[in-house]
Amino acid sequence: MGRKLMNGNQAAALAVKYSRVQVVCAYPITPQTSLVENIAQMWAGGEFPGEYVSVESEYSALSYLIGASYSGARTFTATSCQGLAYMHELLHWAAGARLPIVLVNVNRALGAPWSLEPDQLDSLSQRDTGWIQFYCADVQEIMDTLIFSFRLVEQTRIPCMVVYDGFVLSHTYEVVEPPLQEQVDHFLLSPPSRAAFHTDKPQTIQAVTDSRYLSRVLQERHLSMLKIPGIVKELDHKFQEIFARSYPLAEGTNLETADTVIVAAGSLAQTVKSFLNTVEDRKEKLGLLRLRLFRPLPKDEIASLLSGDNIKKIVVIDRNVSAGVGGIFAQELRALLQGIPYRGKIFEFNLAGGIDLTPAMMEKVLQAISEDPGSEGKIIWGVDLQ
Amino acid sequence: MINTLVGDFSREEFMLSGHNACSGCGPAIAMRFIMKVAASGAVVVIPASCWSIISGVVPLRSLKTVVLHCPFPAAAATGGGIKKGLEAVGDSRTQVIVLAGDGGTFDIGLQGISGAAERNEDIIFICYDNEAYMNTGTQKSSATPYGSYSATTPAPKVKSDPKKDIMEIVAAHRVPYAATATIAFPGDLSQKIQRALETKGFRFIHILTPCPEGWGSPADITVKLSRLAVLTRLFPLYEIKNGAEYKLNFLPEDYLPVNEYLKPQKRFASLDKLQIEHIQESVENHWKELCCKTGTRK
Missing domain, CATH: 3.40.50.970 (Thiamin diphosphate (ThDP)-binding fold, Pyr/PP domains)
Known part of the structure; x- marks a missing residue:
C-alpha cells in the first residue's frame, strides 16, 4: 500500500x-x-x-x-x-x-x-x-x-x-x-x-x-x-x-555530546527535535530524551541514556502538574535518577493546561537556567514566558 | 393460575452447603432456585453485593457454576460484553445471567441497566431485592420502602420517600421480558426463569428476598414474609412482555392488610397508624394501576 x-x-x-x-x-x-x-x-x-x-x-x-x-x-x-x-x-x-x-x-x-x-x-x-x-x-x-x-x-x-x-x-x-x-x-x-x-x-x-x-x-x-x-x-x-520500522523504549538525540538535555514525551518531543535541528551556533550543546514507554518506566535504558559525563543539565518539559509536587515526568525522572552516578541538575519547565511550546519559549527557558543556576528545584512556567 | 408448588425442580444442587449466607437469608434461597433452573450452560455475573460474599472467599466457592465478579455499577455492561465476546469467539449458546442486589440495580447499577436494556443486550438480569445495602450493614437504597429504618435512615428519620418502581423503569425500555417473583412461590419463580431462558434479548427478573438481619425479622419466617408480601399485594407477582403486555400471575382470594406484613419486621417498628394507612393506600393505588394495565377487574 x-x-x-x-x-x-x-x-x-x-x-x-x-x-x-x-x-x-x-x-x-x-x-x-x-x-x-x-x-x-x-x-x-x-x-x-x-x-x-x-x-x-x-x-x-x-x-x-x-x-x-x-x-x-x-x-x-x-x-x-x-x-x-x-x-x-x-x-x-x-x-x-x-x-x-x-x-x-x-x-x-x-x-x-x-x-x-x-x-x-x-x-x-x-x-x-x-x-x-x-x-x-x-x-x-x-x-x-x-x-x-x-x-x-x-x-x-x-x-x-x-x-x-x-x-x-x-x-x-x-x-x-x-x-x-x-x-x-x-x-x-x-x-x-x-x-x-x-x-x-x-x-x-x-x-x-x-x-x-x-x-x-x-x-x-x-x-x-x-x-x-x-x-x-x-x-x-x-x-x-x-x-521495517523500529521504536525505542526511550529515544535519545545528541545525548553523546549534549551538555543540556531536554526531556519530553509525545508531540512535544517532536517540537523540541525540530528546535534542535533549526537552531545553530548556540553556546549550549543540546540533546533530547523522548519518553515513549512510561509504564513501566524503562529505568535501565533511561539511566544509560543519561549516563554521559557530558550531561550537566536536564530540562524536563511537563504538560501536566501534580498540584503541590510539580510535573509528573520530572518527578518520575528524579526518582529514577536517584542512586545512579549522575551529576547533572534537573530543571522543570511546565506547560500545564496545554500551553503550546514555541522556539521563543525554549530560548527563554535555556536563558533562564543559564543565568540562574539556582532555578533548579523551582518550576519555570510556560505561561509566565508567553 | 399460578404454579405454587415446588414442582419440577432439578434434584441436583448447584448451591453447596457451607456457604457464607446468614441464617434465613432470602437471597440464598432465591439463588438455590435460580441455579436449579438455569445453572447448566450459564455464566453468572455478580457485582458487589451480599452474593460477592455468599459465593465464597478464595479458595472456597458455593456455586457449582462459572461465577465472574465485577465492580459494583458494572454488572449489566460486563454481562453484555461477556455475551458479545462469546459470540465473537463462536459460542452463541451460553446464557449470561447477571445477579445483582437492589443497590447494584436500583441505585449504582441503574445507568448500566438502562444502557443494556436500550441495546437489548442478550442477558438475563436478576435483581435480588432485600431493600437496602445489607452486605454492609443495612444502609438505605432507593429500594428501601417508605417508613423503613436503616442505618442511614435511623428513627425518627426513617425513610420518607417511596421505593423506586424498578419494573416500570425497565418496562419503559420496551424489553422483551420483565417479571416479579418471590421465594414463597418457587413454581412461579421457576416458570419465570424458564421463560427468561427461552426469550432472546434483555430479560429482567425482580425477586423480593427478605433479609432477617436487616429487616429485623425472625430467621424462620423469611418464606412466610415473602408470601405475606404477595398476599397483602405489596409485592404483586406479574410479568411484562415487550414493555406493554402486563399479566398478573396471582390474585389473592382475600387480601390481607399490609400490617400483617409490616408487623413482624422491626425495621417498621416506628410506624404509626397514619403511616400504615398511607402504606395501605399506596399499595391499593399501585394494585389498581396494575389491574388497569392487565385488564383485571378485582
Missing part, C-alpha cells in the same frame, strides 16, 4: 481494523470522537468485520470490554480526559484481572474548568492502575504502536494504553505508510479466542481474597510489569523485521 495522508485518529481506526479487533466498545468524547466515528463507518460499510458497540458511558464501555475480554475476544476502546477518569475503577479491574485490552487515550485537560487543551494529566494520573502506557510522537507511531500493543497485551496479559496529544496529533494530518494486512496478520498472534472460563468447569473468577493471596497477585503483577521493557524490545525486533 502506498503512503497516505491521515490524522492520528484515522491512523488509530485503521490500526484497529488491521488488527482484526473483535469487539470495539466506546463512548464519544472530544477529541477522540473522529476515531470511533471512523471505526463505526468502516463497521457500517462492512470493512470492519468486528462488533462495534456504542454504549451510554465510558464506564460501561470498559465494563463491556472487561466482559468481552473474559470471553476471549480481542478488544479495543478509546477515550479522553473525563472519560478516562470515569473509567478509573475499571482500569484497575482490567489490570487486576489480567485482561488483554488495548485503549487509546487522546490527551485532553481534565476539568474544572472545562478545556479542550492537550494537558497530559488525564493519562498520567492513571499511572498506578497497572496498565502499560506508551506516549506517541507522530501519526505513524500511533498506528504502529497500536498494532504492536495487541501483540504485547495478548502475550503478557497486561492491558495497554496508547496515548497521544489531542488535536496536535489526533487532528493533524501527516504522511503515513499503512501496513499490508498480511504484515499485520504475520505480526499479531491469532486472537485469543479462548474464554477465561468453560461452562462445564465451575469456577469463581476474581472472588474475595485474603491479604496473603492478594499480596501474591500484586507481587506477580509488579514482576510481570518489570519484564515489559525487555519484551517490548524483543517484539520490536520482530516488528522491524516485518514492517
